[in-house]
Amino acid sequence: MDLAKLPVEPPKRRRIGVLTSGGDAPGMNGAVRAVVRMAIHCDCEAYAVFEGYEGLVNGGNMIRQVHWEDVRGWLSRGGTLIGSARSMAFRERAGRMRAAKNMVLRGIDALVVCGGDGSLTGADVFRAEWPSLLSDLIAAGELTTEQVEPYKVLNIVGLVGSIDNDMSGTDATIGCYSSLTRICDAVDDVFDTAFSHQRGFVIEVMGRHCGWLALMSAISTGADWLFIPEIPPRDGWEDDMCSMITKVGSIGQLNRKERGKRRTIVIVAEGAQDRQLNKISSSTVKDILTQRLGLDTRTTVLGHTQRGGPACAYDRWLSTLQGVEAVRAVLEMTPQSPSPVITIRENKIMRTPLMEAVQATKDVASKIHAKDFAAAMTLRDPEFKEYHRAYLNTATPEHPKMLLPEGKVCPKPTNSLGSPGTYFSQRMRIAIIHVGAPAGGMNQATRAAVAYCLTRGHTALAIHNGFPGLCRHHADKPISSVREVQWLESDSWVNEGGSDIGTNRSLPSEDIETTAECFELYKFDALFVVGGFEAFTAVSQLRQAREKYDAFKIPLIVLPATISNNVPGTEYSLGSDTCLNTLIEFCDAIRQSASSSRRRVFVIETQGGKSGYIATTAGLAVGAVAVYIPEEGIDIKMLSRDIDLLRDNFIRDKGANRAGKIILRNECASGTYTTQVIADMIKEEAKGRFESRAAVPGHFQQGSKPSPMDRVRALRMAIRCMQHIEGYAGKTPEAVAADPLSASVIAIKGSQVLFSPMGGDSGLEATETDWTRRRPKSEFWLELQHVVNVLSGRSAVGTNE
Numbered sequence: 001m002d003l004a005k006l007p008v009e010p011p012k013r014r015r016i017g018v019l020t021s022g023g024d025a026p027g028m029n030g031a032v033r034a035v036v037r038m039a040i041h042c043d044c045e046a047y048a049v050f051e052g053y054e055g056l057v058n059g060g061n062m063i064r065q066v067h068w069e070d071v072r073g074w075l076s077r078g079g080t081l082i083g084s085a086r087s088m089a090f091r092e093r094a095g096r097m098r099a100a101k102n103m104v105l106r107g108i109d110a111l112v113v114c115g116g117d118g119s120l121t122g123a124d125v126f127r128a129e130w131p132s133l134l135s136d137l138i139a140a141g142e143l144t145t146e147q148v149e150p151y152k153v154l155n156i157v158g159l160v161g162s163i164d165n166d167m168s169g170t171d172a173t174i175g176c177y178s179s180l181t182r183i184c185d186a187v188d189d190v191f192d193t194a195f196s197h198q199r200g201f202v203i204e205v206m207g208r209h210c211g212w213l214a215l216m217s218a219i220s221t222g223a224d225w226l227f228i229p230e231i232p233p234r235d236g237w238e239d240d241m242c243s244m245i246t247k248v249g250s251i252g253q254l255n256r257k258e259r260g261k262r263r264t265i266v267i268v269a270e271g272a273q274d275r276q277l278n279k280i281s282s283s284t285v286k287d288i289l290t291q292r293l294g295l296d297t298r299t300t301v302l303g304h305t306q307r308g309g310p311a312c313a314y315d316r317w318l319s320t321l322q323g324v325e326a327v328r329a330v331l332e333m334t335p336q337s338p339s340p341v342i343t344i345r346e347n348k349i350m351r352t353p354l355m356e357a358v359q360a361t362k363d364v365a366s367k368i369h370a371k372d373f374a375a376a377m378t379l380r381d382p383e384f385k386e387y388h389r390a391y392l393n394t395a396t397p398e399h400p401k402m403l404l405p406e407g408k409v410c411p412k413p414t415n416s417l418g419s420p421g422t423y424f425s426q427r428m429r430i431a432i433i434h435v436g437a438p439a440g441g442m443n444q445a446t447r448a449a450v451a452y453c454l455t456r457g458h459t460a461l462a463i464h465n466g467f468p469g470l471c472r473h474h475a476d477k478p479i480s481s482v483r484e485v486q487w488l489e490s491d492s493w494v495n496e497g498g499s500d501i502g503t504n505r506s507l508p509s510e511d512i513e514t515t516a517e518c519f520e521l522y523k524f525d526a527l528f529v530v531g532g533f534e535a536f537t538a539v540s541q542l543r544q545a546r547e548k549y550d551a552f553k554i555p556l557i558v559l560p561a562t563i564s565n566n567v568p569g570t571e572y573s574l575g576s577d578t579c580l581n582t583l584i585e586f587c588d589a590i591r592q593s594a595s596s597s598r599r600r601v602f603v604i605e606t607q608g609g610k611s612g613y614i615a616t617t618a619g620l621a622v623g624a625v626a627v628y629i630p631e632e633g634i635d636i637k638m639l640s641r642d643i644d645l646l647r648d649n650f651i652r653d654k655g656a657n658r659a660g661k662i663i664l665r666n667e668c669a670s671g672t673y674t675t676q677v678i679a680d681m682i683k684e685e686a687k688g689r690f691e692s693r694a695a696v697p698g699h700f701q702q703g704s705k706p707s708p709m710d711r712v713r714a715l716r717m718a719i720r721c722m723q724h725i726e727g728y729a730g731k732t733p734e735a736v737a738a739d740p741l742s743a744s745v746i747a748i749k750g751s752q753v754l755f756s757p758m759g760g761d762s763g764l765e766a767t768e769t770d771w772t773r774r775r776p777k778s779e780f781w782l783e784l785q786h787v788v789n790v791l792s793g794r795s796a797v798g799t800n801e
């Protein structure tokens with residue numbers, strides 16, 4: 001049948017196509033699911049184009065309408081279920097003409113493309129050519145003027161799906177954090193064997209033109225040396241690397257005994273090269289370590305395992321919100337607006353002109369090719385540069401005490417890439433304390449702070465077991481819980497969960513007098529507090545006590561770390577990402593247990609205190625049917641509508657996609673409707689059509705090893721805090737106390753990382769803190785509830801909207 005001969009009536013509803021192209025990436029399915037469901041929610045029809053541009057060129061059964069139920073369960077699936085391909089045909093104009101014809105015949109005039117820079121370039125070429133493609137189709141008699149009339153404008157929106165994170169203009173691409181997770185899991189595992197045998201491991205990770213995965217995995221695992229394409233090592237790197245690795249203690253009995261570092265990890269990006277653009281391969285590095293140092297070295301090339309597996313929490317969140325935003329962009333575009341690509345800056349989803357982002361990405365590659373590495377780094381995102389500097393600051397900091405024989409003083413430290421660091425002119429005694437419950441990333445933040453202090457010549461003092469630990473000092477019989485931290489001790493914290501120095505919920509107000517005495521006794525010049533709402537409260541108390549105690553007139557800086565993510569002023573706390581990943585693993589597994597045969601709803605209770613952040617974000621990441629949070633409460637009408645929705649869901653479920661349904665309930669969502677009561681009510685009302693179970697993961701949610709995101713952000717934010725603290729060096733106590741930012745929280749707010757003051761009329765304590773409910777007054781994530789409801793179909797039945 002020649003479709004072109006059929007009369008084409010413009011469809012009553014707008015038709016939006018979605019395709020995935022280039023290399024597959026975890027999270028692509030989440031993006032497709034979000035585009036499909038958001039399109040349907042907005043009264044459009046959704047079409048999936050199978051096998052990337054190849055499907056667009058071939059048409060036929062490769063372009064199919066997709067319905068709400070078709071994408072059920074896709075969030076937790078790896079790869080791309082609609083297929084991806086590298087299409088030679090689409091690179092030719094003839095192929096794109098066929099693609100244009102297929103789209104017109106199906107009434108599709110908007111396309112969401114999820115892929116790398118190549119795929120997005122292809123999309124832009126297609127959009128630019130669209131009018132001429134249509135004219136050529138008419139001229140060739142393949143379509144009539146009437147047929148093309150309704151489709152004169154093609155809307156294209158890009159989503160960056162790529163594990164490499166190589167697109168300029170966005171902090172993260174869909175898939176990059178999942179891939180980083182895979183790498184970190186592998187390197188963490190290698191740690192154990194490397195430690196056991198005192199071995200070296202050279203690990204090759206993906207990244208032909210972009211060193212993001214290599215850099216972030218080096219940060220997350222505390223690698224000793226790193227090779228990335230953008231920053232080739234200086235000539236003579238072989239000597240630099242060997243000398244550093246010898247110094248930090250893996251080589252030779254004497255060093256091992258003295259320093260105790262038993263493993264050496266080197267990370268090599270697959271596109272690593274020297275300054276003459278000669279490839280530096282993992283086997284070359286291995287040979288150097290083996291031959292020059294006699295180090296028992298193994299190579300591990302991680303290969304395609306880096307692409308596989310389900311998406312991590314962040315990629316599910318990112319792909320879902322970006323998919324929703326892509327549909328919004330399609331519907332808001334005018335014929336004049338340039339094609340956007342959906343990006344993210346810190347925590348803010350944004351739209352950026354697609355071609356600008358693609359061009360900037362290409363410019364980085366051409367600068368590298370021209371050996372202009374400085375310019376290539378300038379073109380990279382500021383975040384990448386900051387992470388690289390942070391890595392240099394913390395990769396095996398050389399400290400006089402660690403590296404030189406007793407009594408000798410190192411005039412200047414150098415870092416692992418051979419560039420000299422500089423001691424800060426005024427040395428400070430910086431105290432580090434953990435307050436509240438343990439959260440993933442606390443150890444990494446402490447390690448980074450210690451490394452920074454050592455690199456800059458400051459003294460890092462760990463306070464063990466929080467404020468009670470500090471106050472344990474007794475005048476007659478000193479039992480000190482305040483200790484100077486050495487590098488080797490903190491180096492091993494790089495991938496450890498919990499709090500190695502010990503954390504405690506007690507507040508300074510319990511003994512403010514002794515707290516002040518101890519501040520003086522140990523001569524603290526600054527206090528770095530890592531923790532959640534208690535940490536925030538503690539600094540608030542110290543700040544307010546400055547009137548009475550001069551000892552507190554020093555910088556008091558909070559780095560939020562709590563799975564509840566309820567610290568006022570910030571949209572992100574360390575540990576919240578680890579918690580989310582643990583929760584989604586739990587939900588995926590429990591849901592799987594009810595696949596195919598059983599019709600079962602799981603009501604899962606999450607932690608989070610009086611903040612529904614974890615429940616809502618996890619709900620978004622697992623595709624929960626409903627999320628109950630303290631901010632909204634639970635009532636009988638809500639439950640009744642949700643039970644109707646469940647009934648409807650089970651009726652429409654198709655065999656292959658059938659799995660358990662998830663409802664998430666925050667632990668404080670209601671005093672009456674407990675998790676068990678809700679599960680029982682559902683069971684009763686289901687009247688045998690389906691069953692329900694309650695599940696409480698409890699402290700399991702704190703996770704074991706911190707997620708890579710918590711690890712890398714811990715490093716970056718801790719270093720920012722140290723730099724902020726350095727800004728107060730040499731100031732009088734009065735001058736410090738007079739500066740509102742001297743007691744502040746480091747925060748991610750929208751697209752920025754900044755310090756928010758605690759005190760003052762516009763400070764966090766007065767304006768943003770709900771002290772009774774222990775959460776911010778306005779919670780940035782509340783609007784995510786709406787997205788959860790839209791994508792579960794809950795908003796269509798009118799629950800609490």
Ligand code: ATP
Pocket residue numbers: 021022023024053085086087088090091092115116117118119120121122123125162164
């Ligand atoms: P990855 O980052 O995984 O490599 P990518 O999207 O960059 O993903 P490419 O192989 O570069 O992967 O591109 C994917 C497809 O996009 C190509 O096979 C081709 O069909 C299309 N494409 C790429 N560049 C162009 C172009 N300049 N014109 C038309 N189509 C293109």
